[in-house]
Amino acid sequence: MRIPIDEELPLAREISIRLADDARAIESGEPCALLEAVTPTTAELLRWWFDASISAGRRDAFHEGQRDAILAIVYAHEVLGASTLRELYDRLAPGSLTPARRDELAHERHGHPKYAAKLATGTGKTWVMNALLVWQHLNHLAAPADPRFSSNFLVVAPGLIVYERLLDSFRGRRVDGVRDPRTSELHARRALFTPPRHERAIAALLASGVVEKHEIGLRVPVGGMIAVTNWHLLAGAEDPDFAGEAGEVWRGRRRGDDDPARAAVESMFPLSPGAAGHSLESLDRRAARGRPLESLIELSDLVVLNDEAHHVHALRSGQDTSDVEWQQSLTAIAATKGRRFVQLDFSATPYDEAGSGRRSHRRYFPHIVVDFDLHAAMQRGLVKAIALDRRVELAALPLDFTAERDEHGAVIGLSSGQRTMIRAGLSKLALLEAQFAAIDPERRPKLLIVTEDTIVSRHVEQFLLESERLDAEDVLRVDSGRRSELGPKEWEPIRARLFDLDRQARPRVVISVLMLREGFDVDSICVVVPLRSAGSGILLEQTIGRGLRLMWRGDPVVEELKRETRERMRRRLEPANHFDVLFVIEHPAFQAFYDELLGDGLLAIVGDEETAAIGDLERVELRPDWQE
Template identity: 60%
Template sequence: MLDYFSGLPELMVFNDEAHHIHDFKREGETTEVEWQKSLTRIAEAKGRRFVQVDFSATPYNDVGTGKNKHKVYFPHIIVDFDLKTAMKAGLVKSLVLDRRKEIGALPLEFKAERDEDGNPMLSEGQRVMLRAGLQKLRKLEADFARIDPSRHPKMLVVCEDTSVSPLVVKFFCDEGLVEDEVMAIDSGKKAELGEKDWMPVRERLFSVDQHATPRVIVSVLMLREGFDVNNICVIVPLRSSQAQILLEQTIGRGLRLMWRDSEYADSKRENRERIAGGKEPNSLIDILSIVEHPAFQSFYDELMREGLAGTTSEASDTTSSIGDLVSIGVAMVTRNLILPSPLFCARQKRAWSITHWILGSYSRFLR
């Protein structure tokens, strides 16, 4: 295959998720991975007849540690349409942090604990965050169903350890969900099932927007990229990583618009304006709620300073997730408001010239 592509007289290559093909060891020095090495070989004899176009939502590498940590952007960026620009334009969901007193008071406990018998168990901090996310999801489901029962909001829980994901699934089942409503996906799932049995699982995963179940998706970093669905409305990150790129990839799973219809445009615009002004949104239409530990709030500081991320408090539990939106059928409107119905009458045909029309229309002004 490599020889075939090398022998072509000309070639254009498009790389999606292109941050994977470059590995920055330090500023100014780039180490090529095997994919890029192959592309370099393919391009050798083609000169200007080879074009490579890279696409990435995170075209940088994290460099340094602690206070010296910063982003090093790829040197070959020619167009930069970043997340902030997309958020300002309303092309993705708005972002809010779910601020609850019980979460703010928690110690930073993201590692599973062990019971008296040595079995792994979720920490109390993890349980509180998961319960808060589930409460948010249930409210969204009930409120969204009032205006469109075909829209099914979903919650994504992101874990870093495969030992935690089964504990999360069990927690949700103990909270009243049935097994079919919780779907756990990790990097070993495909290998465990085999290609044939993996395909229906993958199909179910990528078609969650069209179905009421699963309601919750539990992932162990596997879905950071390529999981492009519209209905993720709540994300609970159960992780201790300090990597900015991990955060952006995780949040990116929930940013695709769920309510694209024009009738929701005014409501969403008003929400963006309220968030920019430091106020809570009036509704959660195309709002991504992050149930986050305060220890990681610095990740969002830049977005919040620019008015691109907001917060919701416990008070949002008692207000409608759809604001003042209501669903009213045409028949109900005409019956209750007694709107006039159009009545068409057949009239005798009459030939009109342009002169007749002009004089007839304005004859009252010519007297």
């Protein structure tokens, strides 16, 4: 297991040291302290997942970063058994308890078991979530009284795109408008996640236990529940009355209301007679709106899995970490459960940004127990290599890459810098398309253009269609403004095209503002043109992250060429081929990010001279009589 260098992650550092020998022992099929310390069910699962002699014949396998995340959370929760985050620090890293950290850990949001996994974009955190769900459910079936385990799960997405992807994972993808359970990830990859004797138990949970967000509180499955929602629902952003009376009373206590009698009355009679709008219809509506949070509060046990968990906190004035609304709802849900509430957070960027400019710095979540960052993922070839396209025409541009605006600040068109960057991206895309098609016509590279705002995205679309003469079918604009313009019915076909991007020749270019900053899990983005000027570290990493997923997998010849690319980059040379290389058209806002990668030999800089995308690889057809 990789030992984190960052001193800000003391839990991850200590766990990596403690589990290094156990990870090797499990892989080689040898006994170890970890297997002795966990339940028989957990030991069976760890051997099934990571013992090389057992997993050798399987199509799928966990990589090192996924393994480290699963082992770290299992060890922290099952072996150490701390009931609060402060207890976990006492058992793992008491020397790191500075006065500031002690104050932070005393907050009620840390008063239950909680663990965060820092996993680079594109390294498969959904597989980790699925494995941990199987671990919890099977252990709960084996020992229902054990407070460490549960069969109730709340899976929280950062937005509708990730929400739909999670429903695909648990309930199956839509086929002709109906979800096909055979395509759910836990079923389709059951040979990876579940030992054969437990397949029926997981199949039963998937068949009856998956609950969509509009069903929470209306349907409570027997035998376990996987409730999937987006954080907006927990925050009341989609429905301001989502919390209902239970949440209001809890928030009243948080505000310090000094009238407990009033709070008690309001908990039973949320609406007073005679008040405006308090008809029977509105009472029914309020009761229905409050039901989701109340039903989650009433559960005896629950495991929350937060996907893209950098939404958990927000920095407010004075650089103090304050709860955002949906974290307040989680705290309300946890308050009734003690150690039977477990919070698992997953993010490539689990930190807040404090300050601005040169004084800005990252404040990592205090509960990070594993760190598998972008550097580690790139070194192991688990994500695309990154090449910075520095052309002569780009180097001559001014540093202002924003759109042209009038004296009132309204966007009136694209700047010359933006037009040049887009043309550079189109040129790189055309090269990749032509040469990849000669090797495998099913590999279709795409260009992603990330803009300042929805107004600019419309100008980019107009520029591509009118100035660059692209066909309308070649361009897909997916910003929130367009979704609002079209409405749900007209938006659905666009969403379907977006999610099917890898399998379709068109569109070739996707334009987005922020909708695709997370959860956009396609493999074919090979060129990124960032027209945004924001300097947010989280935003920069997420922009690059949209194109990091591998496009070329499984071909041993191509894998060797990719290893050659990584080796050349370590020697500060340009790649000799473009298999799984993500090209980023240069933007000054990314400079610090580039410099960090460049210092580790993980970034290539390419210029005007075009390298053959496929290197010296040639496709040789079989002779007609090859069988003889």
